[in-house]
Structures are given as structure tokens and as C-alpha cells.
Amino acid sequence: MCLAIPSKVLKIDENNMAEVDTLGVKRVVSLDLMPEPVKEGDYVLIHVGYAMGKIDEKEALESIEVYKKLAEAAMEEEYEIDPEKLVNEDGPLLYKPPTEDEK
Numbered sequence: 001m002c003l004a005i006p007s008k009v010l011k012i013d014e015n016n017m018a019e020v021d022t023l024g025v026k027r028v029v030s031l032d033l034m035p036e037p038v039k040e041g042d043y044v045l046i047h048v049g050y051a052m053g054k055i056d057e058k059e060a061l062e063s064i065e066v067y068k069k070l071a072e073a074a075m076e077e078e079y080e081i082d083p084e085k086l087v088n089e090d091g092p093l094l095y096k097p098p099t100e101d102e103k
Helices: 057-076
Strands: 007-012 017-022 025-030 043-047 050-055
Touching (some): 025 050
Antiparallel strands (some): 017 025, 043 050
């Protein structure tokens, strides 16, 4: 299963690569598979390093709020979020740390 988190396009270079912000994590993705033009400020959905589709700003911001609430709920359940691994090519990462018995 893949969860696509809306990412805001910050910059687009001459090679059709975009710097995007995904929940505060910046990375570069390809726009080569986009079926429509993308400009700075647009929100896109990403899969394995490629922007796959645009999402309107209202829907993107609503989705981002849902992800933030999920992260907060996970933290209340003693799950941890590793900020370095929060978002990668496979999506958001949450994990439950091992208990003393499991170590």
C-alpha cells in the first residue's frame, strides 16, 4: 500500500526536476510523468521519486492536517516518529519502539 502525502512545489529546474516540501522535508523529484503542467506553488502527489498528479491546494492542506493528526495520535499511543525518516520514497514511517522485554 502506498500513501501519497501532498507535497508543495518550491522550485522547478531546467531538467524538469522539482524541489518539493513534504511535511517539512525537502527533496527533489522528477516531473517527467506528470500528465499536466506544474508550476511553483502547486501541490503534487509523489510515488518513488516521481510526481504523479496534481492536487488542489484546499484538498492538499486538508490531507496534510489529517496526516498531522495521525502522527499526534500515534505519539499518544507511544509510537515514535523518527524525523529523519518521517517521509521517504515509500511514504510516512511510524514505528513502535521495542519494549524492554523485546530488546
